Amino acid sequence: MSHNTRAVSRRAFLGRLLGGAVAAWAVGYLSPETLWGQTSKQEPQGNPGLLTRVTRPFDAETRVEEFASYITPNDRFFVRSHFGPPPPEQIAENVWRLHVRGLVDRPLELTLKDLAKFERVSLTAVMQCSGNGRAFHRPRAPGVQWERGAVGNAKWTGVRLRDVLSHVGVQPSARHLQLLGADRPVSTMTPLFLRSIPIEKAMHPDTLLATHMNGEPLPLPHGAPLRLITPGWMGDACVKWLTDLTLQTEEAKGFYMETAYRYPAHPVEPGTAVPPRDMIPVEAMVVKSLIVSPVSGAALKLGPVTVEGVAWTGEGKVVTVEVSVDDGQTWANARLVGEDAPYAWRQWQFIWNPRQPGARTILARATDDRGQTQPMTSPWNPGGFLWNGVDRVQVEVKSA
């Protein structure tokens, strides 16, 4: 513990001293990882809750065991960005501004203090990387090979995007809200992470400009000082280090909106090339569950064991979670427990009483109020997005 604290304060010191880009480097410098030797077994920054997928820019997923907690703590929350965080001095409170412009009546430049004048609201919502589970798609899709942990459940606090947009006066011709953060690629030839959401989602009362995560100011890796929260939607919409909101008639231009984060409107044969006109943006989450305990590879004793996990969906509500211990031939309902909030995940439990020793597989699948159920294997798509195949964990039941 003291080791962790020291490592963190050393990093924070370096970060203040040298700026964000170098701080991102320092992660690699201070940890035992080398650019070559990174393995997912190693723990970044002495943090046992995260599995590093990419050392620089830093991408890491949460160990599934951590999801035994309803709220995923900030320092255990998965981290994903295309270019890493901007230097802290660029988002310091005295220099940071949110620009709101485009098809608006009164273009505005807002400070954090200006934002604080709007009504403060909080909601708990799942944040999930669009590529969570990409490693399970076959054939393999290029991109970060996320397994099960590029997801988390946090309480987000901020102001309604709708309130800010109403304040500037959105013109009727505005159909999309373009979003840009302060992060920048190494090469000026690399496209910016320019994204947009349709005006309906922007004006939804639950869409937030968040300044806080689990009661703390947004940490730098999670988008300080401001990130968009689109509850029920995948993380590709939740732009971090937000500085620019532009109202416009069209979707954002450029690679990250026009090419990336899209999937076929209709299912395709795995491995097929899909014409761009048949691709639509990744938006709402699909229904999904995770088995949190027992963990994969656990050795269990004969006798009752509590299987537990979490389940969530997009804009609906999880209504059932089922468990199978016979490779999907029969399913039994798990009990939904704990907090029941829109957009958050739901915890569940199931008592299993294995009567024979041996290797066993536990399967879990969730169903939502719109009739969506997890398939055995998720529909393949070229970008490897939206994996929601039935979750599975292999365990060994011992006789004694």
Add this chain to the structure above:
Amino acid sequence: MIPLMQRWRHKRPAVIGLVTVLVFVGIPLVKALADDRTGGNTGQESSPSVSDEQDSKRLMMARCAVCHSTDLIVQQRLTLSQWVKTLNKMERWGAQVSSAEQTQLANYLAARYHPGASGSLEQTAQDSLEAPITEPAIHPGMPEHPEGRPDHGQRLFGQNCVPCHGPAAAGGMGPKLANNPILTDERRFWATVRQGRGAMPAWSAMLNAQEIADIQAWLKTLE
């Protein structure tokens, strides 16, 4: 330094335009010619020797690790055509890869990180550890810190260092090097370049002593 920066600012649009033209027109043209000569890039390879592997690994480090760590690369499982597509994208995005280097990288990556390769990410990372990169042979009789040639250094800097340290070494993702005290701290300069530091790759695998000396000599001319 000031005249150089002014010149750069003045010429930047033209330079960027030229680079863009080179990338979008030049590379495909050169590739088309090269493919024509070799009968196309079939992806066939004679069994690569250990030194070829080392060379390709060095190349991957030098060309790709400028923007992202190589763990992102070795976790992929792609076909040759997917690797070529990825390399083309990275070149459009600023990776400085020649036509010959692209062929070498694509073949190397497709041979190791293909759809049939081990699915275990841990194993892959372990594999990449097994064969440590060795320094390219230094010509016998070459002094450890040879006399640097600034004109060569400027060219080498442009090919290898600009993406992080910026044009005119004015800094970017990496620190400003013009006028940096490290230039006159022989031990620290050579150790940093050769062994890397933090996110900076170890260049001993990619640049020989003469080339490092050339870059150092050019950097010292900057004010």
